[in-house]
Amino acid sequence: MREELNKEEPRKPNILVCNDDGIQGEGIHALAGAMKKIGNVTVVAPAEPHSGMSHAMTLGTPLRIKKFLKNGQFFGYTVSGTPVDCIKAAMSHILTAPPDLIVSGINYGSNTAINTIYSGTVGAALEGAIQGITSLAFSLTTYENADFTYAAKFARKLAKKVLAEGLPPDTILSSNIPNVPESEIAGVLITEQGRSRWEEATIERHDMFGNPYYWLSGKLRLLDESLEQDEFAVRQNYVTVTPVSCDMTNHGALGTLKQWKLKK
């Protein structure tokens, strides 16, 4: 009896939740809800949407950190900066101890292939890994009619798995989830970052003074042809899980370059 009394409850993990769509994005509420079932959650997210912010951080401007209420209840903190700023502010100022896990998302729109490098959702998770925290990024493959139900369920499942197994150093898992009902999900695949990329276009318009302004535009061109690659797999309704590293060295190129024998 005494022994049983002394037995400690396993400590619930502390989980930091971030995103790049901003604190009002639907996906972060779904993700925070899922994480609350397995841990103690702190939400720290950009005050405004920051898609396409990659690993950008704010250097020349101070940041504001504010409390954000949802239905009159404290929900989390906003930071007037990028997703990476959120992780830095959370780690060095808001949290009293490093979290056990950082989860970022759930993003509107897939972060497969070349979007891995543009994504603020992935950026936030990578910043977690850089700071030594097990970190995950989640994205749903749509910008409209988003249903986060299954994505949130899968996020919880993957979070539990990595809390148990850990991850290689400097590496996050970036997961892309098809926006279809659970019954239509084909399975889960471990994938590489695909080679699909954007066909760029710049649209020119004119303001009321006749001066031109420009919108960056483009279309993602599918350049992948195997289920080993995230963009191809997610289009076949597979959930993809890609290990993404902050070591960007092309190690395979080192040998050839050394043969150049560059002199000063």
Place this chain on the structure above:
Amino acid sequence: MREELNKEEPRKPNILVCNDDGIQGEGIHALAGAMKKIGNVTVVAPAEPHSGMSHAMTLGTPLRIKKFLKNGQFFGYTVSGTPVDCIKAAMSHILTAPPDLIVSGINYGSNTAINTIYSGTVGAALEGAIQGITSLAFSLTTYENADFTYAAKFARKLAKKVLAEGLPPDTILSSNIPNVPESEIAGVLITEQGRSRWEEATIERHDMFGNPYYWLSGKLRLLDESLEQDEFAVRQNYVTVTPVSCDMTNHGALGTLKQWKLKK
């Protein structure tokens, strides 16, 4: 005689020059000057400084493209966005044909180790590689008392080499150059992205209304101990040349993750 008349001059390469410190940054003028000795140069740079912008691009705001004069002469174009925006705008709107080479920099401050991922200078060059163009990034290891003389000379040398040899797909070379006289340069080393990273801090201050605001701050901690790593090597006065790829997959982790046998 006739044959000699018909012999074409070898075509001068077309070189796009960008940076992240903005068109007024001293380093881009040194770099453009060096490139003009070997090719036809077009400068497209951010209108304002964009350090720490990584691979960020502008999605929700239109861009302005303007001509920039230097001493009353046309010098190049400014874009009211990030370094990556500059490359996208140049490639899809400003240039009439893809360039033979993109060079980015010369940056104030080294872009070794983890700074590779934060750097807008590297971001611009990587965007070039993503679009299939041979691309280079150059950084000088100082923020003050910068002398770009040797760095510009080395940039020209490396540019000529890669124009002759080419680079592996999706890979740039990111070169860091010590801010010392040429006579003190120890040599040139092909390096990996080091593991040195920032010890984070957030500085809290209060505005005139008593409300707090925050500055991200920190100190780069040396975690490298070999001349194979860029941050260590550059501190020993070596010029470093690191091949940086836009494939961020941790290929070594794929096998272990597949053994997890994740289910939907």
